[in-house]
Amino acid sequence: MTDLSDLTTLETDVLSAVSAASDEAALEAVRVAALGKKGSVSEKMKTLGGMDPEQRKTFGPALNALRDSVAAAIASRKAALADAALEARLAAERLDVSLPVRETGLETGRIHPVSQATDELIAIFSAMGFSVAEGPDIETDELNFTALNFPVGHPAREMHDTFFLPTKVDGERLLLRTHTSPVQVRTMRAQKPPIRVICPGRTYRFDMDQTHTPMFHQVEGLVIDESAHLGHLKWVLEEFLKTFFEVPSVELRFRPSFFPFTEPSMEVDVRCRRLPNEVRIGEGDDWLEILGCGMVHPNVLRNCGIDPDVYQGFAWGMGIDRIAMLKYGMPDLRDLFSADARWLAHYGFKPLDVPSLAGGLSS
Secondary structure, eight states: OOOHHHHHHHHHHHHHHHHHOOSHHHHHHHHHHHHSTTOHHHHHHHGGGGSOHHHHHHHHHHHHHHHHHHHHHHHHHHHHHHHHHHHHHHHHTOOOTTSOOOOOHHHHOOBOHHHHHHHHHHHHHHHTTOEEOOOOSEEEHHHHTGGGTOOTTOGGGGGSOOOBOOOOTTSOOEEEOSSSHHHHHHHHHHSOSOEEEEEEEEEEOSOOBTTBOSEEEEEEEEEEESSOOHHHHHHHHHHHHHHHTTOSOOOEEEEEEEETTEEEEEEEEEEEEEETTEEEETSSSEEEEEEEEEEEOHHHHHHTTOOTTTOEEEEEEEEHHHHHHHHHTOOOGGGGGSOOHHHHHHHOBOTTOOOBTTTBSOO
16 A cells, blocks of 8 residues: 655655756656656556545545656756757857958959959050950961961071971861961951951960960050051050050150061060069160060051052050069069969959059059
């Protein structure tokens, strides 16, 4: 026979175990031990069937109260443990929202100086009324040399260390263009004068040192009309260099030279000041060779279907990599092609700073 004092003692023990449960797993073990099929409270409930009616009247309510008290204590303790676990998780996963957010790719990304310089010169020449013409990197010998007044076997071909592709079955040999002049030929054959274009793009020559790379970037300009002359050429070059280097004025020196596709041909030097770590354009007493130019050779005009007795023109060419180095103080040409993210982070430009004459080229 069960005594009421035994129920009181059992309740005290179970409630103590509930209070002592440190986590939900321990609390579940207490629940099973008390209210499971063979739990201590459940075993007491089973004794009701063997009691006489008078005993059931006494112990029935007491056992039900015991069961309800234990169940309520377990539910309360479970809720308290869940709240504590949530608080601990929130504390562990807390974020300091006062810290700066990580920069996006748009903020950390940089435009390569060669791309920047190309965009700048396009903006300048576009303002002068020039269009941009492009062509393939792989060219024919005829477009790269013959149409530009390089006869087969002419020594001038040796001036270009050319990357030739394997000879085709029909004997034709393609090559990687050594200058962007084939684009000028394509333009003159595709449209009638007047022509006013620039031709930026990659070019290839077998050369490698501090100031030369096997692949480099070049921009050439071409003007064809009935009255173009060297005075126009001089003005175009002065205005371009003054605007590109963002100086009030430049002084140019023209020296006679030789290019098969121009006659007369000239090398152009710009006045500069040489300092230990930079070259300043537009000041000083030194001279720096910066580009080649000349009047388009009559043979080139004939090869492109243009009558040299009616039309004449001028052309020039310069290295984009080189003028970018001069403007932005980069000492070694090879760094432009090193793919070093640290170098690009230092010399690169923000992607939304689009060059314009109104807003500033390199602002």
